[in-house]
Amino acid sequence: MRDVASERDVDRPGTTERVVTLDVNGRSYTLRLDTRVTLLDALRDRLGLTGTKKGCDQGACGACTVHLDGRRVLACLTLAAQAEGRAITTIEGVAGTEGPHPVQRAFMDHDGFQCGFCTPGQIMSAVALMAEGRAGSDEEIREFMSGNLCRCGAYPNIVAAVREAASGGGYDAHL
Amino acid sequence: MRTFEYVRATDTQEVVRMLAEDPSASCLAGGTTQLDLMKDGVLEPPTLIDITRLPLHGIERRGESLHVGALATMEELAADSTVAERLPVVREALLLGASVQLRNMATIGGNLLQRTRCRYFRDPAVLECNKRAPGTGCAAVQGAARMHAVLGVNENCIALHASDLAVALVALDAVVHIQGLSGRRTVPLTEFYVTADESPERENVLEHAELITEVEIPLPPPSARSGYLKVRDRVSYEFALTSAAVVLVVEDGTIRQARVGLGGVGSKPWRAYEAEHVLTGAPATSATFQDASEATMRDAWTVPGTAFKVPLARRTLVRELQTVSGVTA
Numbered sequence: 001m002r003d004v005a006s007e008r009d010v011d012r013p014g015t016t017e018r019v020v021t022l023d024v025n026g027r028s029y030t031l032r033l034d035t036r037v038t039l040l041d042a043l044r045d046r047l048g049l050t051g052t053k054k055g056c057d058q059g060a061c062g063a064c065t066v067h068l069d070g071r072r073v074l075a076c077l078t079l080a081a082q083a084e085g086r087a088i089t090t091i092e093g094v095a096g097t098e099g100p101h102p103v104q105r106a107f108m109d110h111d112g113f114q115c116g117f118c119t120p121g122q123i124m125s126a127v128a129l130m131a132e133g134r135a136g137s138d139e140e141i142r143e144f145m146s147g148n149l150c151r152c153g154a155y156p157n158i159v160a161a162v163r164e165a166a167s168g169g170g171y172d173a174h175l
Numbered sequence: 176m177r178t179f180e181y182v183r184a185t186d187t188q189e190v191v192r193m194l195a196e197d198p199s200a201s202c203l204a205g206g207t208t209q210l211d212l213m214k215d216g217v218l219e220p221p222t223l224i225d226i227t228r229l230p231l232h233g234i235e236r237r238g239e240s241l242h243v244g245a246l247a248t249m250e251e252l253a254a255d256s257t258v259a260e261r262l263p264v265v266r267e268a269l270l271l272g273a274s275v276q277l278r279n280m281a282t283i284g285g286n287l288l289q290r291t292r293c294r295y296f297r298d299p300a301v302l303e304c305n306k307r308a309p310g311t312g313c314a315a316v317q318g319a320a321r322m323h324a325v326l327g328v329n330e331n332c333i334a335l336h337a338s339d340l341a342v343a344l345v346a347l348d349a350v351v352h353i354q355g356l357s358g359r360r361t362v363p364l365t366e367f368y369v370t371a372d373e374s375p376e377r378e379n380v381l382e383h384a385e386l387i388t389e390v391e392i393p394l395p396p397p398s399a400r401s402g403y404l405k406v407r408d409r410v411s412y413e414f415a416l417t418s419a420a421v422v423l424v425v426e427d428g429t430i431r432q433a434r435v436g437l438g439g440v441g442s443k444p445w446r447a448y449e450a451e452h453v454l455t456g457a458p459a460t461s462a463t464f465q466d467a468s469e470a471t472m473r474d475a476w477t478v479p480g481t482a483f484k485v486p487l488a489r490r491t492l493v494r495e496l497q498t499v500s501g502v503t504a
Contacts, residue, residue: 016178035178035181058214058215072276077210078280079206079210081183082206147275
């Protein structure tokens with residue numbers, strides 16, 4: 001990959017660049033980065049993982065949601081350097097070898113999107129929400145998905161998709 | 176964003192020393208305020224010390240106190256079993272704040288030190304801001320003030336302290352543990368903050384070369400009941416217009432102990448001592464709650480955009496006193 005640092009790259013203390021090794025979806029990438037580079041920009045612009053979206057870039061919309069050590073966080077307010085040594089999972093890493101993740105499939109089945117821009121963040125949030133045990137009711141789903149905004153207003157279908165994915169039903173037929 | 180040198184710290188004393196040697200260095204924890212303000216050009220530290228790997232993450236109960244490491248996240252504290260059993264007011268304040276993503280990032284120490292959401296403070300193109308540039312005035316006083324404070328403010332600054340958690344913690348008499356160059360000190364959270372009418376530019380008593388290491392929360396008596404009510408423009412994921420943190424011990428219909436914090440109204444998380452005086456020893460009735468609420472907000476300094484907060488804060492307090500006590504009559 002064009003931006004991956006060569007073996008000769010070493011960290012240069014006292015500068016505003018830094019060599020950062022990121023563990024993304026089970027693969028290790030070593031990059032020389034300006035210290036200002038966020039995890040979001042490193043994923044999109046340096047690793048070509050453009051599934052993670054840049055919406056507001058100020059921590060308000062949730063489009064950049066990724067998992068850091070299994071917990072959902074905002075990649076726009078995380079420096080790439082801060083993510084070093086942590087397991088990063090992006091939308092590109094949630095599907096298994098047998099096809100889409102059940103949450104991805106449920107979003108397709110329920111039309112959980114219109115323009116689709118917020119969808120990767122919605123799905124990353126929903127996958128985490130299920131692991132957190134917070135999909136017990138529509139009310140709970142709405143509350144704990146509230147950090148992901150959808151300007152198209154696909155919320156009813158998003159809630160329906162998350163509810164179905166959490167119930168574990170309705171997928172075998174599609175596999 | 177201005178360029179900066181990134182330093183990853185592993186030792187608390189080392190951080191304090193680095194801060195002492197560099198008056199312009201800043202610390203980075205969860206980043207939800209710090210990076211946001213750096214992107215906006217409000218903060219431009221030439222050196223950023225990443226403190227997230229310091230060993231300050233633990234949450235531990237010792238006797239009748241909960242010791243919360245400064246780097247514990249909001250989600251971690253909300254999930255703590257002692258918080259669930261003994262500190263509902265803290266759990267509710269945490270879970271009503273921000274979003275899960277932000278709560279997985281934001282730390283308890285950082286939450287206490289969060290900067291105001293005032294849109295004029297956050298926009299460097301606005302020249303009038305006594306908090307950002309002392310002596311320049313306050314654009315909010317003549318501007319679109321709605322998410323602004325009415326207590327501990329005057330014409331020089333009406334910036335709100337937007338933390339929900341801190342409102343619960345001032346009601347609980349939490350104590351901040353601080354490490355400096357010459358050792359440790361503790362400051363009650365009620366004495367930690369500086370109001371905007373005292374000094375818009377200085378928000379708390381933390382010195383530059385000091386670090387919050389822990390927040391100690393004394394547990395209320397087992398018979399106490401507590402809760403947090405947040406009133407806002409959206410059902411979820413929004414800052415408070417007004418809020419109330421209430422801790423009550425009621426025996427045989429009489430209020431034995433009362434602790435009240437008010438949010439959405441102060442330039443600091445507001446402890447409502449005057450309401451506590453009315454409540455303590457009085458019968459737990461709606462009439463008492465009404466009297467207690469009338470005792471609050473008397474020193475409010477409002478502009479047209481914030482005048483609604485005076486009656487709203489009082490009603491918020493009455494409602495939460497009713498909810499926590501179970502008394503609606």
